[in-house]
Amino acid sequence: MWSLITIIVSLILLIILALRGFSIIIIAPVVSLFVMVCNQMPILETYQTEYMGGFVNYVKNYYLIFLFAAMFGKLMDDSGAARKIAEALLRILGKNSKMKVLVSIMLICAFLTYGGISLFVVIFAVLPIAKPLFKELEIPWHLFIPAFFTGIGTFTMTMLPGTPSIQNIIPTKYLGTTVTSGAAIGLVATVFVIAINLWYMKFVLKRSEKRQETYLNMKNPDHSEEQIVDIYVDKKLPSIILSVLPPILLLFLLNIIKLEIVYTLMIAVVTSVVLFWKYIEVKRDTLNLGATSAVLPIINTSADVGYGAVIAATTGFAFFTDAMTNIPGSPLISLFIATTALAGITGSSSGGLAIAMEALSKVYLDMGVNPDAIHRIAAIASGGLDSLPHNGAVITILVVSKLTHKDAYKHIFATSVIAPLLASIPALIVAILFY
Numbered sequence: 001m002w003s004l005i006t007i008i009v010s011l012i013l014l015i016i017l018a019l020r021g022f023s024i025i026i027i028a029p030v031v032s033l034f035v036m037v038c039n040q041m042p043i044l045e046t047y048q049t050e051y052m053g054g055f056v057n058y059v060k061n062y063y064l065i066f067l068f069a070a071m072f073g074k075l076m077d078d079s080g081a082a083r084k085i086a087e088a089l090l091r092i093l094g095k096n097s098k099m100k101v102l103v104s105i106m107l108i109c110a111f112l113t114y115g116g117i118s119l120f121v122v123i124f125a126v127l128p129i130a131k132p133l134f135k136e137l138e139i140p141w142h143l144f145i146p147a148f149f150t151g152i153g154t155f156t157m158t159m160l161p162g163t164p165s166i167q168n169i170i171p172t173k174y175l176g177t178t179v180t181s182g183a184a185i186g187l188v189a190t191v192f193v194i195a196i197n198l199w200y201m202k203f204v205l206k207r208s209e210k211r212q213e214t215y216l217n218m219k220n221p222d223h224s225e226e227q228i229v230d231i232y233v234d235k236k237l238p239s240i241i242l243s244v245l246p247p248i249l250l251l252f253l254l255n256i257i258k259l260e261i262v263y264t265l266m267i268a269v270v271t272s273v274v275l276f277w278k279y280i281e282v283k284r285d286t287l288n289l290g291a292t293s294a295v296l297p298i299i300n301t302s303a304d305v306g307y308g309a310v311i312a313a314t315t316g317f318a319f320f321t322d323a324m325t326n327i328p329g330s331p332l333i334s335l336f337i338a339t340t341a342l343a344g345i346t347g348s349s350s351g352g353l354a355i356a357m358e359a360l361s362k363v364y365l366d367m368g369v370n371p372d373a374i375h376r377i378a379a380i381a382s383g384g385l386d387s388l389p390h391n392g393a394v395i396t397i398l399v400v401s402k403l404t405h406k407d408a409y410k411h412i413f414a415t416s417v418i419a420p421l422l423a424s425i426p427a428l429i430v431a432i433l434f435y
Helices: 002-019 024-038 043-078 081-093 098-114 119-136 141-153 155-159 166-175 183-210 240-256 261-279 283-292 295-312 315-325 331-346 349-366 371-381 392-400 405-434
Strands: none
Touching: 002 024, 002 295, 002 315, 002 331, 024 043, 024 295, 043 081, 043 119, 043 166, 043 240, 043 261, 043 283, 043 295, 043 349, 081 098, 081 119, 081 240, 081 261, 098 119, 098 141, 098 155, 098 183, 098 240, 119 141, 119 392, 141 155, 141 183, 141 392, 141 405, 155 166, 155 183, 155 371, 155 405, 166 349, 166 371, 183 371, 183 405, 240 261, 295 315, 295 331, 295 349, 315 331, 315 349, 331 349, 331 371, 331 405, 349 371, 371 405, 392 405
16 A cells, blocks of 8 residues: 555645646666665666666667657658648638638648648648638637647547557557457547547636637737748748549559558658658658657657556556556456546646557456457546646647646536546447447
């Protein structure tokens, strides 16, 4: 019990330090040290074996995925292809009402992320479009967040079968499943999470209208006169047909041909280079920056996984695992609880999922649980409590959007924490009854 208490305290420390702006690269080994000392673990040996073992194992398994995914995203960004897709979708979906704009932003983000484009590319492609629209229609800027996070951090991240997200890839390494595994479970969760978040967007929009909020009066004073810089204004963009080819090819190879994800991403990168080469101004910089931009995300996640590996070596974690696997009812319920708790502890969906798969996948397979159900339920579970305030993507997106936790975190909590947790209930029912 003492060991379990130290794990809980370490989580609190991790959240506090993250909210104070410290990098997870610093926080993870510091909080791991706290766990080691409190659990009387040999410090140097635990750092070298458990912490670095978890860290290095994650890099070994996923570095190439992060590398080629980052390069693909950078090529789509610098060529203007991602922006071209966003503009075309906005024309199709409409922009003549406030609710239409919110739904359009959500669907644009969903299309881009499902097409394999990183959320960090999507934010820069969508922001220059969204800001003038919100200003023109007098939509409070903080309402950009529920539309954006619904599109990038819910169904295309963990629920939709076939998504190339890392959360959908990780279980395949442990379970021998495919990216389309548990399709019915994922589709049920998708329908529910979209319905819940559309209701939420309509609710907060009506409430803002009653409060007579506008674009300007809801912005921070120091941003009220900001200039909206659109780097794509004078840039020649590729045609829409050319722009959508690489994402469609990626999805085709991954889901229809069922090519391994690393090969799929490599082909997507090569195709993007061939198609977009003339649209990229500083070609060497695009390739270099695309490659180097993979380093920080994977190091951040690996640091999280290293912290999780230290936790997994404690007696408290053994107590936690035993308690989870002995929850009455279907093992899928305990799997969901354990995975979402680990994602919350690490503040990372991919980090929490990797720890859960490493520590628990064999346990549940040995219990005779269907691998497809494990895959989809674990993936969905990783996308709930991960979006707590200390999540790295949450912090980054708020900074880029020039919003604060006070301005907009309530929308992230509603759309990326509450909605996925609620949508997981019917998903669990389908998994228990039919898998």
